[in-house]
Amino acid sequence: MPLSTMQRFIRTCKQANAATCFNAYPPKGRFNMKAVQISDGIYCLPVNLESYQLFEGMWPMPNGISINSYVVQGEKTALIDLIEDINDKPAEFQSELQSIDLTPKSFDYLIINHMEPDHTSWIPTLIKENPAIEIYLTKKAAAVLNSFFSITEHTHIIKDGDTLDLGGGKVLQFFETPNIHWPETMMTFEQSSGTLFSCDAFGAYGTVNDIYFDDQLSKEQHDFFHQEALRYYANIVASFSTFVNKGIARLDDLDIKVIAPSHGIIWRENPKAIIDDYHRFASYMNGPAEKEITLIWASMYGNTAKLVDSIIKGVESEDVPLHVHRVPDEHVGIILASAWKSSGLILGMPTYEYEMFPPMSWVLDMFRRKKLWNKKVLRFGSAGWSGGAQRELDRITEKNKWEFMEPIEWFGAAGQEQHDLAVQRAAELARTIKEG
Numbered sequence: 001m002p003l004s005t006m007q008r009f010i011r012t013c014k015q016a017n018a019a020t021c022f023n024a025y026p027p028k029g030r031f032n033m034k035a036v037q038i039s040d041g042i043y044c045l046p047v048n049l050e051s052y053q054l055f056e057g058m059w060p061m062p063n064g065i066s067i068n069s070y071v072v073q074g075e076k077t078a079l080i081d082l083i084e085d086i087n088d089k090p091a092e093f094q095s096e097l098q099s100i101d102l103t104p105k106s107f108d109y110l111i112i113n114h115m116e117p118d119h120t121s122w123i124p125t126l127i128k129e130n131p132a133i134e135i136y137l138t139k140k141a142a143a144v145l146n147s148f149f150s151i152t153e154h155t156h157i158i159k160d161g162d163t164l165d166l167g168g169g170k171v172l173q174f175f176e177t178p179n180i181h182w183p184e185t186m187m188t189f190e191q192s193s194g195t196l197f198s199c200d201a202f203g204a205y206g207t208v209n210d211i212y213f214d215d216q217l218s219k220e221q222h223d224f225f226h227q228e229a230l231r232y233y234a235n236i237v238a239s240f241s242t243f244v245n246k247g248i249a250r251l252d253d254l255d256i257k258v259i260a261p262s263h264g265i266i267w268r269e270n271p272k273a274i275i276d277d278y279h280r281f282a283s284y285m286n287g288p289a290e291k292e293i294t295l296i297w298a299s300m301y302g303n304t305a306k307l308v309d310s311i312i313k314g315v316e317s318e319d320v321p322l323h324v325h326r327v328p329d330e331h332v333g334i335i336l337a338s339a340w341k342s343s344g345l346i347l348g349m350p351t352y353e354y355e356m357f358p359p360m361s362w363v364l365d366m367f368r369r370k371k372l373w374n375k376k377v378l379r380f381g382s383a384g385w386s387g388g389a390q391r392e393l394d395r396i397t398e399k400n401k402w403e404f405m406e407p408i409e410w411f412g413a414a415g416q417e418q419h420d421l422a423v424q425r426a427a428e429l430a431r432t433i434k435e436g
């Protein structure tokens, strides 16, 4: 028995959920966090933002996210990146400090890799408690620090490659890595341990609790964090893919033993795994991406929806992996992950007031902003009397370097002709993707 569109939709949602292990991980309940030792004198202090919050005020994070701050102790003590001043997170952070016998006053240096408030909004409190702390950051970060918090004293502008000797064998080295994620971003490398504090780069969604390192992950949890890294990348980092490649190239000469990002798991067993992930994600911008197709569809009264089964049949006839999302039911933040990694897109939407169905327009505008480029695309959709969806699609995606197939458009209810075309063109797209 062939599955109905709705059954397939539900099935695909279940598959998507399994792929991201929604609800299977992370553990629920109160987080009881302690500082985690990475190596001698180096600690991670993570706090978790819960899943009901939206990241950057807009991205759903069904599995939450961690914000990791780091401590490096030589003869002097440095704090690398901070936490967000939100809810009870500062209290959690303070108790993590206590767990390694530190207080905000213990620090000689604050290293700011990135000024986004998820890593800096607690700075004013820190400075109030420790006004003598010396701050190391890039020139652009200093300007942002001033404009956000009116802080200009005790700041030291780093130049690319500069070092800061903490004594006791610990030496921090700074690398400017602009636009991963903001223009002021840098990374910090601790030379004796080979630990790279990469801030947003190599980050992932997903809270951490009890498990902090890649070598503690089960196969399922590994898949979870790689998947969450992709979704984080597609939401937050995608538009800066060119800079990600430059940043990764810049790190080539370093003997990196541990990647310690400011979101998600610490990679010490195989730091290359997450570098390779990011390298691959960045490469999707100029293509080719994976030999997969993402189908995004919308319908008000079911006319466009009726073609979805035929589209799926066409793709499946070529055995090309397919991700299906309906809008507005699913948030663009979730859709972006599969669309970013797919070489092919199929878009189904009706015409609405001489343009396209508005929730689809919002998704496509986000694709434009995130530089979701170089895709092979098929569109289908019903209209009542004039059409207009295609015109808007052409306008929004004008700079996306998309290769369009001839669209399947019709007025009112689809007939056999449209169903046949849907199977045929979806299969043709799938073949092109497979061979590409």
Ligand SMILES: Cc1cc2nc3c(=O)[nH]c(=O)nc-3n(C[C@H](O)[C@H](O)[C@H](O)COP(=O)(O)O)c2cc1C
Binding pocket: 298, 299, 300, 301, 302, 303, 304, 305, 349, 350, 351, 352, 353, 354, 355, 382, 383, 384, 385, 386, 387, 388, 411, 412, 413
């Ligand atoms: C609010 C609204 C506005 C519409 N505007 C247009 C339009 O400007 N031009 C057009 O050709 N059809 C327009 N239509 C007709 C739909 O495109 C048509 O009914 C189509 O079959 C809907 O597809 P669906 O069943 O997949 O929602 C409009 C329909 C609605 C409900």
Ligand SMILES: [Fe+2]
Binding pocket: 114, 116, 181, 182, 200
């Ligand atoms: Fe950021």
Ligand SMILES: [Fe+2]
Binding pocket: 116, 118, 119, 199, 200, 262, 263
């Ligand atoms: Fe961040």
